Amino acid sequence: MFKKLSPLVVLLMLVTSVSAQQLTPQQYIEQYKDVAIREMKRMGVPASITLAQGLLETESGNSSLVKKSNNHFGIKCKNNWTGPGVTHDDDAMGECFRSYKDAEESFRDHSNFLRGSDRYSGLFSLEPTDYKGWAKGLKKAGYATNPKYPDILIKNIEQYNLQQYSEAAVDEMPKFEINKNEDDNRNSGGKAVSEIGIKNELNSLGEPTGSVTAINNSKCMLAAKGTSLLAIATQNDIPLSKLLSYNDLTIDGLISRDQLIYLEKKQEKGAVEYYYTQQGETLYDVAQKQGVQLQNLLAYNNLREDAELQYGTQLSLQHNRAVLAANTVKDITKTTTKTHLVQPKEGLYTISKKYNVTVTQLKEWNNLTGNNLSIGQQLIVAR
Numbered sequence: 001m002f003k004k005l006s007p008l009v010v011l012l013m014l015v016t017s018v019s020a021q022q023l024t025p026q027q028y029i030e031q032y033k034d035v036a037i038r039e040m041k042r043m044g045v046p047a048s049i050t051l052a053q054g055l056l057e058t059e060s061g062n063s064s065l066v067k068k069s070n071n072h073f074g075i076k077c078k079n080n081w082t083g084p085g086v087t088h089d090d091d092a093m094g095e096c097f098r099s100y101k102d103a104e105e106s107f108r109d110h111s112n113f114l115r116g117s118d119r120y121s122g123l124f125s126l127e128p129t130d131y132k133g134w135a136k137g138l139k140k141a142g143y144a145t146n147p148k149y150p151d152i153l154i155k156n157i158e159q160y161n162l163q164q165y166s167e168a169a170v171d172e173m174p175k176f177e178i179n180k181n182e183d184d185n186r187n188s189g190g191k192a193v194s195e196i197g198i199k200n201e202l203n204s205l206g207e208p209t210g211s212v213t214a215i216n217n218s219k220c221m222l223a224a225k226g227t228s229l230l231a232i233a234t235q236n237d238i239p240l241s242k243l244l245s246y247n248d249l250t251i252d253g254l255i256s257r258d259q260l261i262y263l264e265k266k267q268e269k270g271a272v273e274y275y276y277t278q279q280g281e282t283l284y285d286v287a288q289k290q291g292v293q294l295q296n297l298l299a300y301n302n303l304r305e306d307a308e309l310q311y312g313t314q315l316s317l318q319h320n321r322a323v324l325a326a327n328t329v330k331d332i333t334k335t336t337t338k339t340h341l342v343q344p345k346e347g348l349y350t351i352s353k354k355y356n357v358t359v360t361q362l363k364e365w366n367n368l369t370g371n372n373l374s375i376g377q378q379l380i381v382a383r
Contacts, residue, residue, distance in 0.1 A: 023061040040169040043111035047165035052156040069099040213374040216291030248294040270317025277313040338382035355381040
């Protein structure tokens with residue numbers, strides 16, 4: 001038989017339960033220090049500053065804003081934000097703040113936000129271990145309206161020894177050549193990345209371009225025209241030489257058009273047996289669109305890379321045509337597939353209804369493990 005609890009006991013239990021869910025500053029630091037270090041290595045924002053800002057802006061991970069939006073740095077939507085947002089009372093009632101799928105996405109956007117803005121460009125001329133200069137510089141540049149903002153950051157850094165995390169990453173920071181200009185980039189074949197170029201690249205890698213998905217079980221992203229391959233490699237912690245190899249490229253530089261860029265090695269075979277070319281497509285275009293290594297695509301079809309394709313050309317994505325032609329034992333049956341290019345704001349459910357198929361079928365036909373799609377991605381929608 002259960003005893004009836006007094007109201008006081010119930011209240012104490014509720015208070016204890018709520019308190020148990022509160023993060024301490026030390027727990028917040030332990031949880032996110034590795035992310036801050038990675039961001040310092042990627043974009044050069046001192047890990048000590050990142051953690052100090054996170055502690056302050058999220059109340060050590062306990063604020064209502066961070067709980068409903070994963071926004072660790074109080075970054076507002078502004079006019080150039082195309083991602084999701086939430087309303088929150090700050091300097092004014094019901095302001096729009098950026099919303100993220102997880103904390104790591106927020107940390108990355110924070111680094112991009114600082115590195116990609118003219119307002120904060122002067123901070124990157126400071127030593128990465130000069131946390132006092134960074135704290136004062138953030139306030140001077142208008143990051144926060146609180147006059148005590150730099151003092152609070154400095155106090156957090158010194159009280160919790162956050163400087164150790166900056167020191168752990170300082171030798172592996174990226175080298176951005178801030179004295180180069182756009183003419184230097186063109187004259188050097190695009191290998192020198194200017195500060196202006198980095199800003200443009202960070203902006204162009206936001207949603208919907210820049211979102212990571214998978215085609216034929218290989219991770220890739222849709223990169224915008226004018227994006228530097230070096231910036232993509234740096235942003236995704238991939239050696240430039242490997243990024244070039246993943247995408248069958250030999251020369252670094254700026255992307256001349258919107259296109260898929262693979263962040264890992266493409267597959268040797270396609271997800272489907274055949275592909276029918278669209279108007280103006282090259283063999284390279286097909287290899288990127290289908291997530292197949294270009295050398296294999298050429299071998300399967302006994303073609304040179306510069307071969308011109310006619311609209312509707314059937315290309316093999318899995319078998320060498322010479323072997324198939326010589327095989328007189330088996331009947332070779334042509335498999336026709338219907339495809340769909342993903343448009344803005346389309347999801348698997350929308351596409352499945354359009355073609356009267358199931359989401360499960362779309363995933364199976366396209367070797368998809370999740371629900372995320374990229375604009376321009378080609379999906380098989382009928383066998």
